[in-house]
Amino acid sequence: MSGILSSSIAKKVAMALSALFLIIFLLIHLSVNLVSIFSEDAFNTASHFMGINPLIQFGMQPILIFGVVFHFVMGFVLELKNKKAVGVSSYAKNNGAANSSWMSRNMAISGFAILAFIVLHFIDFWIPEINHKYIAVLPEDPTRYFHELQHKFVNPLRVGAYVIAFVLLALHLLHGFQSAFQSMGMNNKYTKYVKRCGKAYAIVIPLGFIFIALFHYITQLS
Amino acid sequence: MNLTLKIWRQKGPQDKGAMVEYKVNDISEHMSFLEMMDVLNEQLVNSGDEPVAFDHDCREGICGMCSLYINGEAHGPDRGITTCQLHMRMFNDGDTIYIEPWRAAAFPVIKDLVVDRMAFERIQQAGGFVSVNTSGNTQDANALPISKHAADEAMDAAACIGCGACVASCKNSSAMLFVGAKVSQYALLPQGKVEAADRVMNMVHQMDLEGFGNCTNTGACEIECPKGIKLTNIARMNREFLKASIKG
């Protein structure tokens, strides 16, 4: 069994599965964030529910962290292995653009940029949150979430970084979405729909996040 | 037309190698690329130099021997052909053309533009066959009908010529198109289904041992493949592999 798991295809499939998991997570994350545009109260309620629900806190949260870490580590391992497979000599002239998209050739670059963003994201939201709840154990205020959110979108530099990160996420997804299906062995008459769906997803989801960031930034300008 | 060639020269497997520049003149646009190389080599021999070593044999696009990376693409800028079918009308007078060997750790250079593709052989030996004796005492060829669709699809997969352009074009030096094509051919036919699980496991295992990279679905291989082998073959291999793994 360990022999199977160490094989190249198993690694591909694991990469694809973790990607699909993260794709679903992104959708949920965006849905909750979108609430912040319509209603401060509803956003606070939803955030508070997530913040105190043990199933989410001790069930989903570790799985999510594992998912992110796994996808990254596996991606890193594969990238190293692939570099080794290419060998020491490289082409004096290589015309990659002739046969493949920039996105597909630079998943590692977009991936690393996204990772850097996630680190920033953790520093912004997750670490203060953990500190609040479990380390400093500050008094719980079910209405604090919205203000904390707004506070993060005051600095234009941060908003800029946020936007760039999501553009890169879009590029990552443009290749990654349908690639995950191919890796899991799905390439048939439905593939063209998967590809369309992937394109739509890769554009709509990051746009949604960018919209929310800009919305909170602009609404606080005055 | 007159051309400048930048060609990889490497005396032997241990030599470091380097790009060397040559000039060829009065090249006809009707020449094939390898005939242009013949002109260069004749020129080199006559001037007492060693000709450029490159693999070639049938010169009609089917043996899979020729293997040049031309101006940054496997088998050059044209599509659906091998290097031997590439014609000089694809180039212009005064062009500089880069000519390099396939690059991959699993394809070490033997000399100049000649690489060692024994890794492909070992992958095929690991399972690229149906275990049937060649005694001739098998059942009648028509005893088992096979749907035209499956037969045609198997044929499309079987059209692979084993040239290695997929590996050469892949930014990860992955051999999955090559292996996927063979796995697919047999997985589609009832004769091959019997040992399909063992085959895919063994061939993938050998592919990994040879040090080929992992597919990241860039699709470069499909575009550069002279025989139009489809990415669906890689998906099928992945599927076959999953099936075989789950069954144990």
Next chain:
Amino acid sequence: MAILDSKVPDGPIKDKWTNYKNKIDLVNPANKRNIDIIVVGTGLAGGSAAATLAEQGYNVKAYCYQDSPRRAHSIAAQGGINASKNYMGDGDSDYRLFYDTVKGGDYRSREANVYRLAEVSGNIIDQCVAQGVPFARDYGGLLDNRSFGGVLVSRTFYAKGQTGQQLLLGAYSAMNRQIARGKIEMFNRHEMLDVVKVDGKARGIITRNLITGEIERHSAHAVVIATGGYGNVYFLSTNAMGSNATAAWKIHKKGAYFANPCFTQIHPTCIPRSGDYQSKLTLMSESLRNDGRIWVPAKIEDAKAIQEGKLRPTAIAEEDRDYYLERRYPAFGNLVPRDVASRAAKERCDAGYGVNATGEAVYLDFADAFVRYGKEQAKIHGIHNPSKEEIVKLGQGIIEEKYGNLFQMYEKIIAENPYETPMMIYPATHYTMGGVWVDYNLMTTVPGLYCLGEANFSDHGANRLGASALMQGLADGYFVLPYTIGDYLSDDIRTGKISTDSKEFDEVEKEVNDRIDFFMNNKGTKSVDHFHKRLGKVMWDKVGMARNEPHLKEAMAEIKAIREEFWKDVKVPGDANEMNLELEKAGRVADFLELGELFAKDALDRNESCGGHYREESVVKEGEQKGEALRNDTDFGYVSAWEYKGEPADAVLHKEELEFKDIELKQRSYK
């Protein structure tokens, strides 16, 4: 004459092979483990033989000069493989396949061998299907057949236009299975440079490792040569660049007789030469002749204008076109056999009516087929009063379905769209029916030395039918040799390993090394290709499609002169102890320079026209058949087997008289 014993078994032709198999000595499985067999060449014949022998339990060592057995030139065969399965129910049988093959070969093949070939042909298909060869099928899931090469039944199995490739990959996969089991030891990028005889028996070979240049000794109890034909003696041919006659020629020099070298097939539908730089010619499947009409301009001034590029073929009116095959051979028209079609094209081009810049091409025109199919399609699709353009478009669709890949290949090479202007074609050397003489067991005149496939002479006589080469290669390798070799090896079960440490191996290795040293140290001025091209020109001009006594005598003298110059003035750069492609070529061309002369000598001896060999002196003098080939069964009903005596010109002729008990001899007529 005793030495040329064909060893054909007695009895009625239908029972010969079965009775023979029942009576031969076999080697028991335990003893097979102690016996080694060398197989040189890994195409259809060599690959299938190596796989089957290994499967039977022998230790096989297989050699190919390419980097993989899968590259052998069998891979380039397009059309298909014949088998007398009679799946179409159109009256095919073993006898009919046998009859067609002997007749197609113009009665110069050995009856018993051909009958056996027909007998095992069905098994080949069973075997290949079991191996997973994806033959074309119909919608019911059964195997599809097509007609090929002007025979009266549909017996050709095919896999798109890549039948040779798929069959070779089948044999290759069978080899791989045995390589994985350790029963075949595979030597890629190794070239056999000579055979070693011990006590008169073939016991080993000397090879050069083409990567390291190392000269190696390999021993075995028997040696099998399956290295293909010698078409590259013409320099330009449809063979692969590396296809060579060295193995066959080396065994000839060591005692194997060489049979019928002048029987060479010139294939009519190849893409014409475009200039002096041309390195090889590309074949297009002759199935194209089913739908294309062949013509040249009827007026010499039109032909001149086309050659100078001043006139387009589409501008020539119907009445100014000469459909010369339809004119000369009304019964068969464009579907006359390969040799007839080739000579007719040469005749027109020699008369000045050729159509490309070189004057060496004729048109193959699909315009009528477009209209014919287009009208049919319009009916099927219920289109009333279709315009001419619509009809042509519909018809082109059908032609694309049938020959799309060939049209595309043509366009890539010539850069002209064959849907718009007629294709240009010209004959090119394609296949050599002649080869090493073998008996019924496929053994040469050297004990323990066998020869299979195109490299031997046995089954195709003076002309090979389409889709029969693949059949012969696989029949020899899968079904014939594995039986017959056992009969010989049954005497060797107590011999034990053959040592390579003997004076016989020392001597041959020294010969090989001396020759390589000569090449490396010769201070010549001309490249190997220079000599090869000159040889090719003499062969094509004087020993080509039409031959006569003065030309053949000149050819012999000229080839000898080129050979002498070659040995004085050839230049081989680089080192011997590394990959050296020029050195490889030098050895091969040196052998072609001898073979070419024997070829011409054989053509000179055979003063009759039969199959691919056309002597201008032997034609029908009057009547309807005037000018057509005339066979002479009384004086030339034999196989010429040549014994090497030092110089090719001194070779001694041995005749194997051919007997036809089961077929009546007729003059071919396609009028």
